[in-house]
Amino acid sequence: MPIHLERRTDPDGSPVLVLIGDLDREAADHLAAAVRDGLAHSPGRLVLQMTGVSFCDSSGIVTLLDAHADAARGGTELVLTGVTPHLRGLFRISALDQVVPIGEEPHG
Amino acid sequence: MADPPADGEWGMTAFPIAGDLSGLRRRTRAFVRAASLDVFREMNFVLAVSEAANNVLDHAGTDGLVTLRSDPGRLVAEIRDGAGLLTDTEAGLVPPPVGSRRGYGLWLMRQMCDEVEILHDPTGSTVRLTMLRP
Numbered sequence: 001m002p003i004h005l006e007r008r009t010d011p012d013g014s015p016v017l018v019l020i021g022d023l024d025r026e027a028a029d030h031l032a033a034a035v036r037d038g039l040a041h042s043p044g045r046l047v048l049q050m051t052g053v054s055f056c057d058s059s060g061i062v063t064l065l066d067a068h069a070d071a072a073r074g075g076t077e078l079v080l081t082g083v084t085p086h087l088r089g090l091f092r093i094s095a096l097d098q099v100v101p102i103g104e105e106p107h108g
Numbered sequence: 109m110a111d112p113p114a115d116g117e118w119g120m121t122a123f124p125i126a127g128d129l130s131g132l133r134r135r136t137r138a139f140v141r142a143a144s145l146d147v148f149r150e151m152n153f154v155l156a157v158s159e160a161a162n163n164v165l166d167h168a169g170t171d172g173l174v175t176l177r178s179d180p181g182r183l184v185a186e187i188r189d190g191a192g193l194l195t196d197t198e199a200g201l202v203p204p205p206v207g208s209r210r211g212y213g214l215w216l217m218r219q220m221c222d223e224v225e226i227l228h229d230p231t232g233s234t235v236r237l238t239m240l241r242p
Binding site: 024055058059066090094 | 215
């Protein structure tokens, strides 16, 4: 399923980008553009809500690492929430979880 | 979908690797579903097949073929490219450095599957992924 992105705002005012669908090579450019757009509106924190991510591969991992680095350069912390158990395992095996913060709290 | 394997049965299907990895995963999932892997292992296998096909698209470009086979003991995926660029049979045995922008594909395949073999001959390379059936 192609990636679908929705912009929302957290109760605390943080922008939230809700990801729905497959996070693969076809999603990379779309997500990168949405994150850049989100960073332009984010005061210090940008949440990526991952509950609806049905698939993620190495392209998705690299896209998330790039997004996190882009955010950090602009002084914004990029945080993943709603990470499902299979994704959590993938993020551990790829060590993405040593770079990108993964929040426990529900968002979006 | 040709010949999805019933529980404990034999089955085989093959299809070329085009740009559409989402469609490739759908076909793989449909074939694998009947093999009664637990849901995590099914997701792992589909991810591994998709990674191998992704590598073919990245590095070899053309002539990619996925063959899926099932027998009562195992599920096997062979992902073949005609370019033969994958020659290091030990590739992916160590993890990429933390935060690396590349090098995840074979590492993930080896973590996701029960067995991963890299075969190389003059006419191309094949990644063979094996999952034992319950």
